[in-house]
Amino acid sequence: MDEILEVERNVSLKPFTTLKAGGKAEWFLIARTVDALAEAAIRFQKDRTPTTTLGSGSNVLPSEDGVPGVTILNRANRIKIGPDGEVTAESGCSFQELFLKTVQSGYGGLEFAVGIPGSLGGALVSNAGAYRGCVSEFLTELEVVFDSKRQWVSPSWMEFSYRDSLLRKEHPPEAVVLRVKMRLPAGDMKRSYDEAREYQRQRIGKQPPSPSAGSFFKNVNDQQLSNSLPGLPLPLKAAGIVPAGYLIEAAGMKGFRLGGAMLGLRHANFILNMDSATADEIFFLAQTVKVRILERFGVSLEEEVLYLGDWSRLRG
Numbered sequence: 001m002d003e004i005l006e007v008e009r010n011v012s013l014k015p016f017t018t019l020k021a022g023g024k025a026e027w028f029l030i031a032r033t034v035d036a037l038a039e040a041a042i043r044f045q046k047d048r049t050p051t052t053t054l055g056s057g058s059n060v061l062p063s064e065d066g067v068p069g070v071t072i073l074n075r076a077n078r079i080k081i082g083p084d085g086e087v088t089a090e091s092g093c094s095f096q097e098l099f100l101k102t103v104q105s106g107y108g109g110l111e112f113a114v115g116i117p118g119s120l121g122g123a124l125v126s127n128a129g130a131y132r133g134c135v136s137e138f139l140t141e142l143e144v145v146f147d148s149k150r151q152w153v154s155p156s157w158m159e160f161s162y163r164d165s166l167l168r169k170e171h172p173p174e175a176v177v178l179r180v181k182m183r184l185p186a187g188d189m190k191r192s193y194d195e196a197r198e199y200q201r202q203r204i205g206k207q208p209p210s211p212s213a214g215s216f217f218k219n220v221n222d223q224q225l226s227n228s229l230p231g232l233p234l235p236l237k238a239a240g241i242v243p244a245g246y247l248i249e250a251a252g253m254k255g256f257r258l259g260g261a262m263l264g265l266r267h268a269n270f271i272l273n274m275d276s277a278t279a280d281e282i283f284f285l286a287q288t289v290k291v292r293i294l295e296r297f298g299v300s301l302e303e304e305v306l307y308l309g310d311w312s313r314l315r316g
C-alpha cells in the first residue's frame with residue numbers, strides 16, 4: 001500500500017486486545033513517535049482511507065470479519081511535566097504511567113486512573129473514569145489530526161460526557177488524537193498513593209482476572225427505574241443511577257455462558273473470554289444480554305465497549 005510507511009497486510013488484532021478476540025486489520029502499522037502518528041493520519045485522511053487508531057485495545061472488540069482500512073497501533077508515549085502542573089502527554093502513553101509520573105513530580109488528580117489499563121488516547125475517546133473522576137477533567141488543549149491537518153483544539157471540540165465523546169458517535173469524524181495538555185493541581189505524594197492503593201484494593205475484590213474489556217455496558221441513568229428497584233443501594237437511588245451489572249444480575253444472567261464467552265461471576269457486567277471465545281460469541285452474548293434486559297426492565301443497555309470493523313454479517 002505504501003512505500004514510505006511500513007504497512008503490513010492482514011494482521012490479526014487479537015493479541016492487541018485485552019479480550020484476546022477478533023479478526024484481522026486489512027492494513028496495519030505501528031506508530032512509535034507522535035510525528036509518525038501524525039504523518040500517517042494526515043496521509044490516510046487525504047486518501048480517504050478508513051483509519052482506526054488502537055491504544056491498548058482494552059475497550060474494543062474487532063469483528064471476526066476484519067477491520068477495513070488501516071489500523072494504526074499507537075506507541076507514541078512521551079510525557080513532559082512542566083512547572084505549575086502543566087503536563088504534555090502523547091496519546092499512546094499508558095494512563096496509569098501518566099498518574100505515576102505526575103505524582104512523582106508533585107501533582108495530584110489522576111488517582112482514579114490506577115487500574116484503568118488503557119492508553120491516554122483510548123481514555124479520551126470514552127472519557128474514561130472511575131471513583132467520580134474522569135480524564136476530561138484536567139484537559140486544557142488537545143492536538144489532533146482532523147481534516148488532514150495537524151491542529152490544537154479546545155476540550156469542547158471533543159463534546160465529552162459520561163463515558164462518551166465526539167469520537168464515539170455513530171458516524172464519528174476521521175480524527176486521531178496526538179497529544180494533550182493538562183493542568184494538574186499540586187498534590188501530596190503519600191495521600192495520592194494511599195488513595196490509589198485503596199481504589200486498587202476495591203478493584204481486586206470486584207474484577208475477574210480472565211481476559212475482558214472491563215465493563216461491557218454503560219451504567220443507566222434513569223431515576224424512575226432506580227426508584228423501582230428495591231435492592232438498589234440508597235446513594236445510587238438518590239443519583240438515579242442503575243449499574244448495568246445490577247440489572248444483569250437481577251435478570252439472573254450472572255455466569256451465563258455462550259461458547260467461550262461468559263458473564264462474570266464477581267462482576268456481571270464483565271464479559272470474560274474463558275476459552276478462546278470468538279468475537280462472534282462475545283457479540284452474541286452481548287446481544288442476548290441486551291434483549292433480556294429490555295424484556296425484563298424496558299431499558300436499552302448501551303455498550304461501553306466499541307465494536308471495530310464490519311459487523312454486517314451478524315447484524316443482518
Ligand SMILES: Cc1cc2nc3c(=O)[nH]c(=O)nc-3n(C[C@H](O)[C@H](O)[C@H](O)COP(=O)(O)OP(=O)(O)OC[C@H]3O[C@@H](n4cnc5c(N)ncnc54)[C@H](O)[C@@H]3O)c2cc1C
Binds near residue numbers: 054121123130
Ligand atoms: C480490567 C479492565 C478495567 C477497566 N476499568 C475501567 C474503568 O474503571 N473506567 C473506564 O472508563 N474504563 C475502564 N476500562 C476500559 C478501558 O481500559 C478504557 O476505556 C481505556 O481508556 C481504553 O484505552 P485503550 O488505549 O485500551 O483504548 P482502545 O481500546 O485501544 O481504543 C478505544 C477506542 O478509542 C479509539 N482510540 C484509541 N486511541 C486513539 C487516538 N489516539 N485517537 C483517536 N482514537 C483513538 C479506538 O479507535 C477505539 O475506538 C477497563 C478495561 C479493563 C480491561
